[in-house]
Amino acid sequence: MKRQGIAEALRDGIAEEMTRDPAVFCIGEDIGVPGGWGGAFTVTLGLAEKFPGRIIDTPIAELGFTGMAVGAAMMGMRPIADMQYGDFLFLASDQLINNAAKMRYMSGGTVKVPMVMRAPIGATGRGSQHAQSMERYFTGVPGLKVVAVSNAYDAKGILKAAVRDDNPVMIFEHKLLYGSKGARAEPGAVDATSEIPDADYTVPLDQAAVRREGQHVTILGWLLMTHYAMAAATILAAEGIEAEVIDVRSLSPIDYATIGASLRKTGRVVIVEEGPKTGGVSAEIAAGIMEHCADSLMAPVVRVASPDVPVPFTPILENAYRPDVSRIVEAARRLAQT
Amino acid sequence: MKTDRAFHLKLYEQLVLIREFEERVKFLFLEGTMPGTIHQCQGQEATAVGVCAALRPDDFITSTFRGHGHALAKGLSVQEMLDELFGATTGCCKGKGGSMHMGNMDKGMVPGIAIVAGGIPLAAGMALAFKLQRRPQVVACFFGDGAVAEGAFHEGVNMAAIWDLPVILVCENNLYGASTRIDKVMKNPRVSDRAASYGFRGETVDGNDVLAVYAAAQRAAEECRAGKGPVLLELLTYRRTGHSRRDACHYQAKDEREAWFARDPIERFAVQLLDRGDVSQADLDAIKADVDRQITAGVENAKRAPQPTLADLTTDVFA
Structure with a gap:
């Protein structure tokens, strides 16, 4: 190790x-x-x-x-x-x-x-x-x-x-x-x-991973957004909102079995994506959720993504571009309260 | 030369096979019994036949959307190709490739790459694999004069050059990229000149002389096998039919067409063969008749060949 x-x-x-x-x-x-x-x-x-x-x-x-x-x-x-x-x-x-x-x-x-x-x-x-x-x-x-x-x-x-x-x-x-x-x-x-681990191992190419369990709201993310979602979940927990965080990880194919199991528990989902909202992977996941597990939803799907602009350089704009912990917290909190 | 009689008759048979195959396919297409679109190579038969004759069975070729001739010359059967054109499961690509993606890996032909110049980096990569694996194979990469204007040409050729890869870059220069004549898109229309700028050997060959093509390809293959690749062969030839489908070639000047028709690769080779003294017109006629029978039988079989079921739509996406 x-x-x-x-x-x-x-x-x-x-x-x-x-x-x-x-x-x-x-x-x-x-x-x-x-x-x-x-x-x-x-x-x-x-x-x-x-x-x-x-x-x-x-x-x-x-x-x-x-x-x-x-x-x-x-x-x-x-x-x-x-x-x-x-x-x-x-x-x-x-x-x-x-x-x-x-x-x-x-x-x-x-x-x-x-x-x-x-x-x-x-x-x-x-x-x-x-x-x-x-x-x-x-x-x-x-x-x-x-x-x-x-x-x-x-x-x-x-x-x-x-x-x-x-x-x-x-x-x-x-x-x-x-x-x-x-x-x-x-x-x-x-x-x-x-x-x-020291020993050889592989991780499957078609499976999402539950990073934190919770029963009130599911937050889906990948790459950097997984980490931001985890930080958001810590803040939400202090308010009594237990978020389940899933690292989607496999973006094609998408693991709707893992996502669906979570939604049966929480009934609510926030999809977080770094990248413009229009045409994003989060749009595909949202549509997939409607096809695979709409019955579990107790509220509409919420997305947190970047605006439809090129990535800016100056730090103040770049930080505003990329979804951050506070935007995730806000979205999840509002959703958990619906 | 007489000792080569059997070999020469085999070359002649392949030339005739490609011509007659293409003519029959054109008929079937215009008749409306065959689906899809077609890009044909009548007039260019000697490039495919001459190059492939210089290759070993386990050497590979990459091809383009105009690949029927390459496929026949590399040993694909008339039947597996006609079945493919009719979309049958018994086709060389189970009916999923079609005219532009003919291929058979067991016979050394990658499915045709129908994006212009897309096969050039790919062929260089195949040659890189041969070099890394210390296998003696070479890859012959067919492309048209139009591909020379693509970025993929430059990137693939440059990497083939810097790593001395065993790839024969075969430019079939038929003077036209679709309907655009070469002199409108090249300041220097001699394609083989480009090899020198990458630091390797290029050669322009009469692409309508099957023996000249064969000899040049043999030299190129030997150099590639000796680690002295790549080689750029520019084969000057002419497309007698349209770019695709019902193209009537109105952009080809009449005198140009006539001049090239007078240099038809099959007629020229027939004259050469008859001059040998040990080949008769009856020999050539017999070859033509045999080829016709083969194609006619192939078409009958292909029309009855099994079509895929709807379940086949979603298979073969992943290995």
Whole structure:
């Protein structure tokens, strides 16, 4: 057992998978340069020395290296692609959406694309183009599995499950949760460390996790919003409102069994999403709740999300953009009282 | 040359097979019995046949939306392709791919990538896998002149270059990207010149001369297998039919069409074969008759082939 942050846990997870299976390799920008950072958030730091020739630094060519990952996966490799910032996924989306996600289907089930795409998201003082919550653009793509990791235990277990999965898996990570150190430390970072077992383990790619039990209201979140929801639940508890906090974690598919079980207990739900409200994953979850467990609802679904604007730079606006603990508390309190 | 008789007749048979397959598909499409859309390669047969003849069975190709010729040349059967075109479960992609996504991994063909240039980074990645796995295979990546304007061309070709990957970049330059002529979209219309700027060898070849294509592809494959890849082959050719469906090609000048029709790859190769002295017109006629029988039987079977059930709609999404 050891305490680790997400960046360290991912690093160990990648190293263990590369040791276990020679087909696993990493591909991306600035991930293995001697004297470099080991990726923008230190996840692959030191791995190039440990695995010569298997940490592949690419030109700045997101479409190109993503396509290479797809092609290598089709030929029996298990690439872990590293997108430096999630925003760059727009450049890579042709290869992800038109090739990786569809190859299985349009080949009549004969092609496998066992690749992992890791991408950091989140508003973190970098302005509009290094900040977007990208998961919404991929959750509606048939053929992709989409997960979001909010703590180190999950990060390692989900990474391993994704590497071993025979399908393309996108793992979203949050810049404020990595626990990156030194020059790559993030102002405003949140503690997402976990006790990591010494033994090998995986975390399923299709299950939500109940982080705190409660009977009055359910709060759904993922990535940074899980942590804010937990902080909100502490405040609400002091007022006598017991919130059940669920880390949705698997964004495609969404685990309506876990969400439904919670709603049967609470009858009320707040969905918290970093990212614009319109077209967000929270909209999909809200619709899914109506289809799967509307009978349990005692009040309409409430969403807390960012406004429909690009991510601003200046701290006062960025903080207003991102849902925070007080907005979650307020929404849950009002809902609990209806 | 005479010792190659059987090989040459095989090349001729493949050329004729592709031409007749495409002509029959066009008929079926216009007749309305075959669903979907079509992008055909009449006039370009020698590029597919010449390149694939230089490959081994376990080498791979990537193709485009204009992939019927590539598929036949790489060894897909007439039947699995016709079944696919008719949407049958016995098609090479169980009817889920269709004309633009023909492929069969067991025969070394990735389902066609119908996004222009989308196969180039993919092929480079396949070649990267071969290099990492120390396997001797190569991948031949077919694309058109239109793909050269895409960013994916640059990104994929550059990475193939910096890592010396075993990929033969096969540009079938038929002068038109859909209806837009190459001179409107390229300052330097000689595609093979681009290889030098990435630091590897490019070559322009008469793409309507099947033996010239074969020889160039053989050289390229040898270099790739020796770790001296990639190679860019620009094969000059011409599309006799429309870009797709009922395109009547009004944008192709009459004199240009006539000049290229006079350089038809099948007729030219027939003349070469007859000049050998040990191939007769009767031999060539027999090949054509055999191909016709094969396709006719294939069409009859495909029309009766099993269609998917509605339950098949949601299968094959995940492995």
